Amino acid sequence: MFRKLYLLYGLLTLGTAAFGQYRGWSLDTVNQLKNVPKSVRDNPGSYRSVYSGYHHYTGGK
Amino acid sequence: MSTSAPPPPPPPLSPRPRTAGLNCPKCGAAISLRSFGQAITVVCGGCHSILDAKDPNLAILQQFEAITSVAKPLIPLGARGKLRGTDYEVTGFQRRSIQVDGISYTWQEYVLFNPYKGIRYLSEYNGHWNDISICKTLPTADFSGATYLGESYKHFQSAEANTDFVLGEFPWQVRVGEKAAVTDYVHPPRVLASEKLDKEVTWSIGEYMYGREIWDSFKLPGDPPKAWGVYENQPSTVATNVTGVWVAFAGFAVFLLVLMAVFDMHAKKAPVFNHTYQFNRAEAKSEPSFVSDEFELTGGTATVEVKSYAAVDNHWIYLNYALINQDSGQAWDFGREVSYYHGYDSDGSWHEGKQADDVTIPSVPAGHYYLRIEPEVDPSLATISYTVDVIRDVPVLGIYGIAFVALLLPALLISWRAYTFERSRWSESDHPPVQMSSSSGDDE
Amino acid sequence: MSQPVANCPNCGAKIVFRWSSSVQTVCDYCKSILVRTDVDLKKVGQVADLPPDSSPIQINTEGKYGNKSFVVVGRILYEYDQGGWNEWHVMMNDGTSAWLSDAQSEYALSSSSKPLNLPAASQVQVGQQFTWNNQRYTVSVITPAHYRGVEGELPFQYWDKTDVTFADLRTESRKFATLDYSDPEPALYLGEFVEFDDLKLKNLRNFEGW
Numbered sequence: 183m184f185r186k187l188y189l190l191y192g193l194l195t196l197g198t199a200a201f202g203q204y205r206g207w208s209l210d211t212v213n214q215l216k217n218v219p220k221s222v223r224d225n226p227g228s229y230r231s232v233y234s235g236y237h238h239y240t241g242g243k
Numbered sequence: 244m245s246t247s248a249p250p251p252p253p254p255p256l257s258p259r260p261r262t263a264g265l266n267c268p269k270c271g272a273a274i275s276l277r278s279f280g281q282a283i284t285v286v287c288g289g290c291h292s293i294l295d296a297k298d299p300n301l302a303i304l305q306q307f308e309a310i311t312s313v314a315k316p317l318i319p320l321g322a323r324g325k326l327r328g329t330d331y332e333v334t335g336f337q338r339r340s341i342q343v344d345g346i347s348y349t350w351q352e353y354v355l356f357n358p359y360k361g362i363r364y365l366s367e368y369n370g371h372w373n374d375i376s377i378c379k380t381l382p383t384a385d386f387s388g389a390t391y392l393g394e395s396y397k398h399f400q401s402a403e404a405n406t407d408f409v410l411g412e413f414p415w416q417v418r419v420g421e422k423a424a425v426t427d428y429v430h431p432p433r434v435l436a437s438e439k440l441d442k443e444v445t446w447s448i449g450e451y452m453y454g455r456e457i458w459d460s461f462k463l464p465g466d467p468p469k470a471w472g473v474y475e476n477q478p479s480t481v482a483t484n485v486t487g488v489w490v491a492f493a494g495f496a497v498f499l500l501v502l503m504a505v506f507d508m509h510a511k512k513a514p515v516f517n518h519t520y521q522f523n524r525a526e527a528k529s530e531p532s533f534v535s536d537e538f539e540l541t542g543g544t545a546t547v548e549v550k551s552y553a554a555v556d557n558h559w560i561y562l563n564y565a566l567i568n569q570d571s572g573q574a575w576d577f578g579r580e581v582s583y584y585h586g587y588d589s590d591g592s593w594h595e596g597k598q599a600d601d602v603t604i605p606s607v608p609a610g611h612y613y614l615r616i617e618p619e620v621d622p623s624l625a626t627i628s629y630t631v632d633v634i635r636d637v638p639v640l641g642i643y644g645i646a647f648v649a650l651l652l653p654a655l656l657i658s659w660r661a662y663t664f665e666r667s668r669w670s671e672s673d674h675p676p677v678q679m680s681s682s683s684g685d686d687e
Numbered sequence: 688m689s690q691p692v693a694n695c696p697n698c699g700a701k702i703v704f705r706w707s708s709s710v711q712t713v714c715d716y717c718k719s720i721l722v723r724t725d726v727d728l729k730k731v732g733q734v735a736d737l738p739p740d741s742s743p744i745q746i747n748t749e750g751k752y753g754n755k756s757f758v759v760v761g762r763i764l765y766e767y768d769q770g771g772w773n774e775w776h777v778m779m780n781d782g783t784s785a786w787l788s789d790a791q792s793e794y795a796l797s798s799s800s801k802p803l804n805l806p807a808a809s810q811v812q813v814g815q816q817f818t819w820n821n822q823r824y825t826v827s828v829i830t831p832a833h834y835r836g837v838e839g840e841l842p843f844q845y846w847d848k849t850d851v852t853f854a855d856l857r858t859e860s861r862k863f864a865t866l867d868y869s870d871p872e873p874a875l876y877l878g879e880f881v882e883f884d885d886l887k888l889k890n891l892r893n894f895e896g897w
Contacts (some may be wrong), residue, residue, distance in 0.1 A: 199646040206545040208603035209641040359793020456764035
C-alpha cells in the first residue's frame with residue numbers, strides 16, 4: 183500500500199522538479215515589484231522599492 | 244401379521260442432550276456442564292477442584308489452591324460470540340505461563356464450544372488475541388521452521404508452558420501445574436504451535452485478532468485491553484514491499500539524472516550583458532544609483548543569472564540591484580554582497596568570503612530590460628571597480644537536490660518503520676535482533 | 688426401493704430396513720440386537736443404555752457428500768481413554784454404504800476398501816508408511832478402544848466386542864485411512880476429512896439452549 187503511495191508521490195515530485203526547471207524557478211529569494219515608472223530610466227535616484235523593504239546593507243566588517 | 248394385538252407404543256425418543264446439572268463432591272457447589280459430553284474435566288467454581296466430567300459422580304482428580312490471585316476471565320464463562328460465522332460459547336478458561344531469562348510471562352486461553360462445530364480456542368497476551376483451532380492435517384517441521392498447508396512458518400519460540408489456573412470445562416485431562424513443551428512458528432498473521440504433553444503432540448493453528456473484534460463479537464462492555472508491543476504473529480500495519488520502494492527510488496533517481504542532463508543541454512546560458520563599472524566616492528556622493536544600458540531577454544519565462552565581481556581585499560562592496568522590465572514596469576529587487584577577508588592567526592592562514600557573487604532570478608519573462616544599480620562600498624575604500632554579468636536561462640541544480648532529498652526521505656521512513664516493527668516483533672522471540680546501541684552495557 | 692418389513696422376535700415391534708443390504712439392526716423399542724438370516728430375524732444380544740454423547744448426528748440425519756446424498760441408518764459407539772467417538776453408518780443414494788465418523792466434532796467419511804497387504808495388529812507401528820491408490824499414508828496414532836454400543840442398521844454383525852485396536856493413517860492432504868482390528872482379519876477404510884458445513888446436514892439433534 184505504501185509502495186503505491188510512494189510511486190505516486192515520486193511521480194509528483196519529479197513532475198514538479200521538471201516543471202520548475204521549465205518555468206525557471208530558482209532557489210534564491212528576490213523581491214518583486216510592479217509598476218516601476220519609466221521615468222526611473224532617466225532618474226535612477228527616484229527609484230524607491232516602496233512595495234518591498236528597501237534596506238541598506240547593515241552587515242559587513 | 245395378526246391385527247388383534249394392540250399397536251405397540253411409539254418408541255421412546257432418544258433423550259435430548261441437556262446441560263447436565265450436578266454437584267461438586269467436595270464442596271457441593273452446583274456444576275453445570277455446557278459442552279454436551281465433550282468435556283473430559285471440569286473445574287468446580289467454588290473450591291477449584293478438578294473433577295472427572297465423564298464420571299456421573301464427578302470424581303475429584305486434583306485439588307489446587309488458587310495461590311496467585313484468582314484470575315478473572317475477560318470473557319466470562321457462558322458468554323457467546325460469533326466467530327467465522329458460527330456462535331461459540333466460552334466453556335473453559337486457563338492461565339498459563341512460561342519462564343524466559345528468569346522472567347515470567349503469563350497469558351490467558353479460552354475454550355470455545357459449539358455443539359455442531361466442536362471446540363476452538365482464544366488466547367490473549369498483552370491485549371493481543373488469537374483464534375486457534377487444532378490442525379486436522381499434520382504440518383512438517385524442523386528446528387528452523389515448519390510448513391503447513393503450503394505456507395512456511397519461521398521458528399519463533401520454544402518454551403515450557405505451565406498451567407497456573409483453570410476454570411470451566413476442558414476436552415483433555417487438565418491439571419494445574421501440568422507442563423507442556425510448546426513451540427511457536429510464525430507467518431503473520433498466523434501462528435503454528437506444537438504442544439507436547441505426556442508424549443502426545445498436538446498441532447494448532449492460530450490467526451491474529453484485534454481486541455475490538457473480540458469485544459464486538461462477544462458484545463462485551465467497555466473496551467478491550469490495550470495491546471502492548473508487537474506480538475509474534477501480529478500483522479504488520481507498516482509493512483510494504485520495502486524492496487519495491489527502493490527499486491522505485493532508484494528509478495526516480497535515474498530519471499532525475501536524465502532530467503538534469505536534458506535541461507542542461509536545453510538551457511541557453513546566453514550572456515546578454517557585461518560591463519565593468521568604477522565606483523568613485525566623490526561622484527557617488529550626489530547620486531549613488533545609476534542605470535545600465537538596455538538588453539534583451541529572449542525565450543519564454545526563464546531564469547536570469549546576475550554575477551558580480553570585485554577585487555576586494557579585506558573590504559566589502561554591496562550592490563543593490565533592480566532588474567527592471569522597460570515595458571511592463573515589473574522589477575526584481577535584490578542586493579548582493581561581495582566581500583573577501585584573509586589573514587593569519589594562531590591556527591594558520593584563514594580566509595572568508597569570495598571576490599565574486601552570483602544569484603539566479605526566477606521566472607523572468609522575455610522582454611527589454613535594464614539594471615538599476617546602487618552600490619555601497621566599505622568606507623575605507625575611495626574607489627573600486629566591479630563587473631556585472633547577466634546570463635539568460637541557466638539551469639538550477641538546487642532543484643534536483645531538493646527533489647532527490649524529497650524522494651529519499653519517504654523511502655527511508657517507510658523502511659525504518661517496517662524495520663523497527665519487525666525488530667519489535669522478534670525482540671520477544673528466541674532469535675532477538677542483535678543490539679544496535681550499547682545500551683545493554685554488558686559488552687562494553 | 689421397497690423396504691423390507693419384519694417383526695422383532697423379542698417384542699413384536701415393526702422393524703423396517705431402510706437399506707437392503709443391512710445385516711444387523713437394533714429394535715428401537717426393546718433394544719435387542721437383531722441379525723437377518725435367510726428366513727427371519729434372530730436376536731443375538733442386547734444393547735445397554737448408550738452413554739449421553741455429544742454427536743449432533745442422529746439416525747435419519749441427511750446430508751450430502753460431493754454430488755451424492757445420504758441418510759444415516761445406524762451407528763457404532765467406541766470409547767477410549769480420551770473419550771469416545773461415533774461411526775455413523777450412512778446409506779448413499781446410489782445404494783452403497785459408507786461411514787461418517789464424528790470424533791470431537793471432527794468429521795470424516797470413509798468406505799471399506801479391499802484389503803491389500805495389511806499388517807497384523809501386533810505389527811503396525813506409528814510412522815509406518817503405506818501407498819494405496821497412489822497416495823502415501825503414514826500411521827499417526829494407534830488407539831486401543833472398546834466397543835460401547837450399537838444403534839440402527841449395520842452392514843455386518845457387530846456387537847459385544849471387547850477391546851478393538853484402530854490405527855489412524857494420515858496424509859498431507861485431507862485423505863486418511865483407518866485400519867480396523869475388530870476382527871481377526873484387519874479391515875481397511877479409506878476416506879477423507881470433511882467440514883461440517885460441506886455435509887449440509889439436516890435433521891440433526893437438538894441441543895438445549897442452541
